[in-house]
Amino acid sequence: MAKISINLATGSLQQEEIIVGIDLGTTNSLVAFINPDKQPQVINDTGKGVLVPSVVHFNEQGDAEVGNEAKAFLTTDPANTIFSVKRLLGRSYKDVASHQDVFSYKIIDDDTDALVKIKAGNKFYTPIELSAEILKELKARAEHALKTPVNRAVITVPAYFNDSQRQATRDAGKLAGLDVLRIVNEPTAASLAYGLGLDPTQQKTIAVYDLGGGTFDVSILQIQNGIFEVLATNGNTFLGGDDFDRTILDYWIAKNNLDLKTLAQDHVLMQTLRLQAEAAKKALSTQNLYNEKLGDIWCTLDKQTFEQLIEAKVAETINCCKQALSDANLKASEIDEVVLVGGSTRTPFVKQAVSNFFNRQPHDQINPDEVVALGAAIQADILAGNRSDILLLDVTPLSLGIETMGGLMDVIIARNSKVPTKAGRQYTTSIDGQVNMKISVYQGERDLVKENRKLAEFDLKGIPAMPAGLPKVDINFLLNADGILTVQAIELRSGVKQEIEIKPSYGLTDDTVEKMLIDSIEHAKSDVEQRMLIEAKSEGEQLVYTAERFIGKNSQILNEAEISSTNAHIDALKEALAKGEKDLILKKADELNEFTRPFAERLMDMAVGQAMKGKKINE
DSSP states (O other), X not given: OOOOEEETTTXXXXXXXXXXXXXXXXXXXXXXXXXXXXXXXXXXXXXXXXXXXXXXXXXXXXXXXXXXXXXXHHHHSGGGEEEOGGGGTTOBHHHHGGGXXXXXXXXXXXXXXXXXXXXXXXXXXXXXXXXXXXXXXXXXXXXXXXXXXXXXXXXXXXXXXXXXHHHHHHHHHHXXXXXXXXXXXXXXXXXXXXXXXXXXXXXXXXXXXXXXXXXXXXXXXXXXXXXXXXXXXXXXXTOSHHHHHHHHHHHHHHHTTOOHHHXXXXXXXXXXXXXXXXXXXXXXXXXXXXEEEEXXXXXXXXXXXXXXXXXXXXXXXXXXXXXXXXXXXXXXXXXXXXXXXXXXXXXXXHHHHHHHHHTSOOBOOSOTTTHHHHHHHHHHHHHTTOOTTSOOOOBOSSOXXXXXXXXXXXXXEOTTOBSSEXXXXXXXXXXXXXXXXXEEEEESSOSBGGGSEEEEEEEEOOOOOOOTTOOOEEEEEEEOTTSOEEEEEEETTTOOEEEEEEOTTXXXXXXXXXXXXXXXXXXXXXXXXXXXXXXXXXXXXXXXXXXXXXXXXXXXXXXXXXXXXXXXXXXXXXXXXXXXXXHHXXXXXXXXHHHHHHHHHHHHHHHHHHHHTTOOOOO
C-alpha cells in the first residue's frame, strides 16, 4: 500500500500528485488540471476532444462504454443507453415521474421515496453507479494524458443541488476511485475561472447565466472575504440548447411537409436531421445563412428566422433571471459582474439578451464549455495549498452522520466541509406506534456504520404514538470553530427534543484518518454493493407488507385469478429476498409493482365514484 500523509487542517491527502477539477455535466463532462505554467488547462486525451458525452451504454454482457462510443447507441439501442443521469442523482421516482417520457430507458417506479433505479438488460443501476462510470472515464483520460495516477478531485454541481444530490456525487467519485476533496457549486467555479473571488479584499455581486445542452440555471452570488454565498438560484432543468435544435427540426419538418408518423419510425433519419439542426445552430453563430440538402429534404435556415424560432425559449431564461433577482432582493443595476457558462451561450442572440437585461457586457472570453472545469482546477489548486495568497479555512477531516435502517451510514456533514458548519436532515419512524428513536452518531467514510467510528448514542423519547412514517424528526449537526459537534434531535409535531455534545477529533491521529480514507476508496465498490443489497431488501420487504395488506383489505374488488396471481408474485419476491440477490429482488419487486398497479387505479376510480355520490369511503 502506498504511504499517504494527511493534513488535518485541510482534511486532504498530502502527496506530490495532481488534483484535477471535474465538471460532471448533464450533457457533457470534462476534466482540467493546473499545468506546469500554473495555468488551468482542460485535458484532451489522445485527440478524443475535451468534451466527454455524459452517456453510458451497456452491452449484452453488461460491460459499460462511456462517451462518444456510447453516444452512437442512442438510436440503435436506446433502452440500454443512459443519458442525462445527472437529472436523476439523489432523486426519488416521485421527483422525476412527470419527466419519464424524456428518458428512453426504464426507470423503476416502486411508488416510494427511495432513490431511483435504472434498468439496463437484466441489471439495475443507481445514478451513483452510472455517474461513477463517467467519472472513471474522465479519471482514465486524465491519467493517460498526464502519465501519472489521478486519485484526488474537486467535482462541481449546480448551486441548487440539495444535500442528497451532493452526497450522491461524492459517492460516485468514491466509487470511481477518487478522493473527492470538495464539492463546489458550478457558478462559484465559473467565477473563479475569471479570477473573481481570488482577491480576499474584493466584494462583488455576480450573476452566473448557465445555458447548457439540456438545462438552464441562473445563480446570484455574493463574494465577500473570498467566501461565495449563493443569494438565489432559478432555472429550468428541462430547457437548453437541445430545445433550440428541436425548434429548427420542427421548422424543417413543416417547411418540407414531412410526415411525422413516418419520421418517428425512421430513427436514423430523425437522428441525422437532429444533428443537421445542431450544425445549423452552430453555423448561425458566425454566418447569416445555413443551406444544406439531406436527400430530398432542404435544410435551409437564415439567422433572422433562427432568432425568431428561439425567442420564446430565450425569453424564458430572462424571466428566470428576473425571478432570481427578485428572490435576492436585488435590481439588475446592482449586479457587478455577469458570467456566461454553457455552450448555448455562444449564440449571439442569447448573449445580446443577457447583455440587454443586465445592462452590461458579460464575461465570455473563456470557452463557455470549459469555464466550470477550469474553475474547479483552480479550487483544487487552492485545496492543495499551492496558492499562498488565499486563506484556506479549517475543514472537517472525516464525514459525520447517523445510523439508519440496515446499519447504513447516512452522512449529515460531509468530509472537507468548512468549519464552522451546520447541516440537518429529516427522518421518520419505521414501526407503527414507535415512541422512542435511537440516534447513533458515527464518523467515517464507509457505507456501513460497523466500519466507521462510533462517537455517541442517545434516545429521543416521548415521540407520540403514530403510524410509521408520520412522525417528523429533524436531526441537526452543528460543528463549531473549536471542533465541538452538537447533535440535536427534535420531533416537529410534539416538540420533543434531545441534544448531545461530542468532540469528533478526540483521539484521532493522522494515521487513523489516513487509514479510514484509504479503506473507503479501496472498499468503495463492495460498500456500494452492500448498501444497494440492504436497500433492495428493505424496499422488497416493505412492498411484500404493502401488497399483502392491500389484498387483505380490498379482496372484494379483485377476482380469484387476480388474487392468485398477486400471491404468486409476492411469493416470488419473498423467494428472491431469501436468496439475497439484489438484481433478482429488484426484478421481482418491479414485476409485482407492474402487476398490481391497475388494482390501485381501480380502487382510486371507485373511491372517486363513491365520493361523487356523497358516500363515505372507509379506509
